[in-house]
Amino acid sequence: MKTLVITAHPNMSKSKVNKAWTNRLQQEENVTVHDLYSLYPTFEIDAEKEQQQLLEYDRIVFQFPFYWYSSPALLKQWQDSVLTYGFAYGSEGTRLHGKEFMLAISSGGPAEAYQAGGYNHYSISELTKPFQATANLCGMHFLPSFLLQGMMTLTEEKLQESADALAAYVTNSELRRKR
Template structure:
């Protein structure tokens, strides 16, 4: 089993422009904040005017082993501030290109919610592509920057998740995943291959 080194620091970069109406991501972000291993950054709170502090963001990246982008899927992609963050922070000579290996070997994945149902995210479904396929620009960003890309952790049908009582289980999976990552216990080869990291744990493991 390929695992990470024991005891890892996790940088959670959260981008949600209308958190007052959030039913899913706000719950996950708040539970992640409780974990010692997690540095939880609310990007829209820190940069409401999109004036990103590149030096600070690069230092944060350097001082963590695992990078997570957390966001609601907007137009099959990230909210605008997270795209701006990529455009500004992942500079030539830092994240890619000559001498640009600051991110080499760190783990990276996306924790996302999508309004569409899982069956819509299929080749023959309403959205024509799986969510993992639609997130391929981020997968390729990871490849160019030498990050190790893991499968997205995704909740589908997010706008009805609360009334359908699906958030508690999703949140438990999220906490279990973060704790396994922090302790260096995640099977990386398995996590790279999944379509959705929510299927990493079986019920038995979750209830332990």
């Protein structure tokens, strides 16, 4: 199983979590890390090249820091440019059908904030519905998201544990059968 991790962080050199995650994922043999802000700093995405690359992978991961309850802007731009009619959706847009899709998200707010009664009111699962709907329209199987939440209480040990857990998660080929 080949996994493509598409990551979007506007300031990866200052990142703690997403940098540690990508560094760890790069050690995995069947994982390719694709860093959008380093490839497309001017937001001019080579859609055709991106589409061709997607075809080579079984599992697609979007990895990003939660920004205003969604992804950083370049990842949205990537979706708008790459997931085109006739490629990703529409009667003949079946090229992504059957692939697996998942999110790996870091959030500043802690897990308990993301629930009814918490200060962010909504769960990550609710807030990421547009990604799930996108996966559905493209015929991809949406897998449970991988999360690291609460930057105030993050220790170096927790960060390394999370990076190892993410590497194990994205390379686990059994996720679909277990659901």
